[in-house]
């Protein structure tokens with residue numbers, strides 16, 4: 820299970836690196852309930868717009884019961900915290916996404932069982 824999760828987090832990191840260079844890259848891969856795999860990455864911008872977030876961009880292409888893997892990768896190749904922000908989380912939940920895995924640091928990931936989360940308690944940081 821753990822190896823499978825890192826496998827997909829690495830795919831998400833590859834998707835992230837297809838974005839424009841910046842201090843970090845953020846990307847995600849979604850496995851839909853029909854088995855299709857979809858990808859997204861952050862859009863570089865000076866504006867703090869939700870539309871630039873990889874998780875927000877991928878949401879409309881996900882199906883209920885999807886699993887989402889989100890990776891933040893630094894320029895030195897290390898994983899960093901990629902927990903979705905509250906707005907992205909709310910959007911993914913409305914879409915029916917079941918499980919979200921995200922990088923925390925090298926060798927460590929977090930898991931969110933979406934339906935079990937109290938939105939009021941949801942925090943971007945650990």
Ligand SMILES: [Zn+2]
Nearest residue numbers: 872903904907
């Ligand atoms: Zn977000």
